[in-house]
Amino acid sequence: MDKLILSKxxxxxxxxxxxxxxxxxxxxxxxxxxxxxxxxxxxxxxFDFLNSQYPPKALIFNxxxxxxxxxxxxxxxxxxxxxxxxxxxFGIRPCDAKSMAILDYAFSGEFKDPYxxxxxxxxxxxxxxxxxxxxNCFCTSFDDSPASSKYVDILLTDIGDKYYVEVISDKGKQIxxxxxxxxxxxxxxxxxxxxxxxxxAINTIKRTQKTExxxxxxxxxxxxxFWKEVAxxxxxxxxxxxxxxxxxxxxxxxxxxxxxxxxxxxxxxCMNPEYTLQASGYNPRPARANRVKNRVYHKYNxxxxxxxxxxxxxxxRCIDLCPVNIDIIDVVTRAGEVKP
Amino acid sequence: xxxxxxEPWLATIEEIRQEVGGQRPIKTxxxxxxxxxxxxxxxxxxxxxxxxxxxxxxxxxxAISSSPTKKGFIEVSVMKLGKVTTALHELEPGDKxxxxxxxxxNFDINGWKGKNLIFIGGGIGQAPLRSLIQYVVxxxxxxxxxxxxxxxxxxxxxxxxxxxxELEKRKDVNVHLSxxxxxxxxxxxxxxxxxxxxxxxxSPKNSIAITCGPPIMxxxxxxxxxxxxxxxxxxxxxxxxxxxxxxxxxxxxxxxNLYVCKDGPVFSYKQLKNIYGER
Numbered sequence: 001m002d003k004l005i006l007s008k009x010x011x012x013x014x015x016x017x018x019x020x021x022x023x024x025x026x027x028x029x030x031x032x033x034x035x036x037x038x039x040x041x042x043x044x045x046x047f048d049f050l051n052s053q054y055p056p057k058a059l060i061f062n063x064x065x066x067x068x069x070x071x072x073x074x075x076x077x078x079x080x081x082x083x084x085x086x087x088x089x090f091g092i093r094p095c096d097a098k099s100m101a102i103l104d105y106a107f108s109g110e111f112k113d114p115y116x117x118x119x120x121x122x123x124x125x126x127x128x129x130x131x132x133x134x135x136n137c138f139c140t141s142f143d144d145s146p147a148s149s150k151y152v153d154i155l156l157t158d159i160g161d162k163y164y165v166e167v168i169s170d171k172g173k174q175i176x177x178x179x180x181x182x183x184x185x186x187x188x189x190x191x192x193x194x195x196x197x198x199x200x201a202i203n204t205i206k207r208t209q210k211t212e213x214x215x216x217x218x219x220x221x222x223x224x225x226f227w228k229e230v231a232x233x234x235x236x237x238x239x240x241x242x243x244x245x246x247x248x249x250x251x252x253x254x255x256x257x258x259x260x261x262x263x264x265x266x267x268x269x270c271m272n273p274e275y276t277l278q279a280s281g282y283n284p285r286p287a288r289a290n291r292v293k294n295r296v297y298h299k300y301n302x303x304x305x306x307x308x309x310x311x312x313x314x315x316x317r318c319i320d321l322c323p324v325n326i327d328i329i330d331v332v333t334r335a336g337e338v339k340p
Numbered sequence: 341x342x343x344x345x346x347e348p349w350l351a352t353i354e355e356i357r358q359e360v361g362g363q364r365p366i367k368t369x370x371x372x373x374x375x376x377x378x379x380x381x382x383x384x385x386x387x388x389x390x391x392x393x394x395x396x397x398x399x400x401x402x403a404i405s406s407s408p409t410k411k412g413f414i415e416v417s418v419m420k421l422g423k424v425t426t427a428l429h430e431l432e433p434g435d436k437x438x439x440x441x442x443x444x445x446n447f448d449i450n451g452w453k454g455k456n457l458i459f460i461g462g463g464i465g466q467a468p469l470r471s472l473i474q475y476v477v478x479x480x481x482x483x484x485x486x487x488x489x490x491x492x493x494x495x496x497x498x499x500x501x502x503x504x505x506e507l508e509k510r511k512d513v514n515v516h517l518s519x520x521x522x523x524x525x526x527x528x529x530x531x532x533x534x535x536x537x538x539x540x541x542x543s544p545k546n547s548i549a550i551t552c553g554p555p556i557m558x559x560x561x562x563x564x565x566x567x568x569x570x571x572x573x574x575x576x577x578x579x580x581x582x583x584x585x586x587x588x589x590x591x592x593x594x595x596x597n598l599y600v601c602k603d604g605p606v607f608s609y610k611q612l613k614n615i616y617g618e619r
Contacts, residue, residue: 067346067347068344068346068347070395070396071395072395072396073395074394074431074435074436074437075436076395076396076436077350078348078395078438080344080347106589107589109588110588110602111345111587111589111602112345113345113346114343114344114345114346115346219616222616222617223616248589249590249591249592250584250585250589250591251584251590252346252398252399252584252585252590253398254393254395254396254397254398256395256396261395261396263346263395265346268584268590268591268592270591270592275582275592276581276582276592278580278581278582279421279422279425280421282555284581284618284619294594294618298591298594301597302594302596302597303597305597306597
C-alpha cells in the first residue's frame, strides 16, 4: 500500500485531471440534497457532506437499466446491448464502498450478472473518510470504521491541512501513476494524524446495534408476535429499501411500442405486497408483518447464512428517512432480546 | 447457458395442445430453439425450469413438462392466469418466444433408481411430474413399481388426458385418477387427491413419493403420506413462487435463505421442515 499526501490546493487539480480522462462521479448538491452525479469540473463537487441521500450503488446497480432491446411480438427478435460505463466514483464513504463488496456476493456466484459485474469491475472507488459521522451512523457495530480503506481503491482522509492518501488496489495505483505530480510521500507523523482523526471520528459514533449471535437468535423467533408489533407502525412505503446500499431486489419489465421495445430492470422492494403476489391471487407474504420481517431477515439472517456477512453497513439512511421512525438499530437489538 | 443469463434464446412454437378448456385453460407448447446448436446443447433434467417470454409482454418461470429423453424440443404447460400467460395463450404455431434456462435443481433420477415411485399431482401441478413420469417410463427397467395419482376439479379439468390413457394401457404403471365432485359416467375415484392417496395406500417400503399441486393439496398429501408411514426424506415436492430473474438475484422467491428458483424448486419434506419462511 502506498501512503501519500495530497494538499488541499491540489485536490481540485487532481480531480480536474481525472475528469479529462475519465467519467467522474462525485457528491453534488442538488436542491439541498447531496447525490452522486457526474461532474465536468472539480468545483461542482461538494465534499463538505455527511453522505449522499441516494446510495452510490445506483451508479453500479442502476435504478432503471435496459438489459436488452427487442423487436416485440411473436415474430420479434432480440438485440443485445453493450455494457460499458467505466467510471470513477470520487468521495464515496467507506460504508457505501463496503456495500458494493456485499452486493458482489448477490451478483456473482453460479450465475454472473453481467450488468452489475462489468460496471463494478471497471469502476474505481476513491473513498473519502467520514470525519463527522451522522447521529444514526453505526458502521462500528460491524467492526468497521468511518475511515476504513478495506473496500476502496484509494482512500483520502482529511487530516487538517491536507489529505492522507492510502492507495490500496492495483486500480488505485494506476490512477495515481498518471497523476504523480499532485502527490508526495507521507511521513510517519501523517500516518499518526490519520489514526488520530479516525479515532476521533469513531468516538463521535454514539449508536450501537447488538448483532452478537443475531443469526441464531432470529432463527428462533420467526413466528414471534414481535414482528407484528414492529410492522404495526410501518406504512409500507419502501423508502428503507430504496435508500439501502445493500438492497438488491429488482423487477424485470418489458416496455414496448408496436415496433420496438426493451426489457428493463428496475429496483423493486419487498415492502410491496405485489412483490410476491402470484397470478393465482395467492400471496406467501400477505401481511405487512411478513414483509417487514423479510427485510430484517434478509439482512441479518439469510445473507449471513448464504455469504457469511451481515447485509447492513450501518449508513443510517433507513433510520434518517423512515417517515414513521422505524429504527433498524432498535429493531434488531430488541429482536435479539425477544424470548423465543 | 447463455453468456448473459438474462438474454433469452429465440424458440419457435412447433405445436400447441389444449390440455384443459374453461375458465382456467391450460395449453402445452412444444418449443424448438431457432438455433440448432442451442437446441442440441440444451440439456436438462426432470424438475428443472425455464423462463419463457413473449417479447414485449414479459417473462414467466415454468417447469419444463417434457422429459429430456424426448429429443429435439422442450415443452411447457401454461395455465392462463396473468398478463404473460394470457399473451402466451394467444400465440399460434410458428410464433416465436424467448427461452432461457434450464434453471433450478432436479429430481434425483439416479438416486431413485430401483425404487418404487408414487406420483401425486393435482391440476397444473402435474407439469413438473409429467417430465419425471415420461423419463422413468422411458427408462422403465431402472425403476420399481410406478403409481400415478392425479386429480382435477372435474373430468374436463384433467390435463394430459391422452397421456394418462396411454399410461393406463400399460401393465407396468398404475394410474389412479380422481375428480373432486361426482359426475355422471365417472367410474373412478371421486374426492380430493389426499383421500385418493389414502385409498390407493402405497407402501412406504423402498418408495419415494413426489407431489405437486395447489399448496393446500400438498399440505394434506404430506399429512397422509406420513399416516401411511412415509418418512420425511421419502417425500419430495416441487414449489413455485413469483419470479423475475430465475437465477437467485431478484429476491422475491425466497423461503428463508433459499431461493426456489436456484436452490429448488425440488425440495424434500425433510428440507422444508428445517427451513422456515412463508411459502
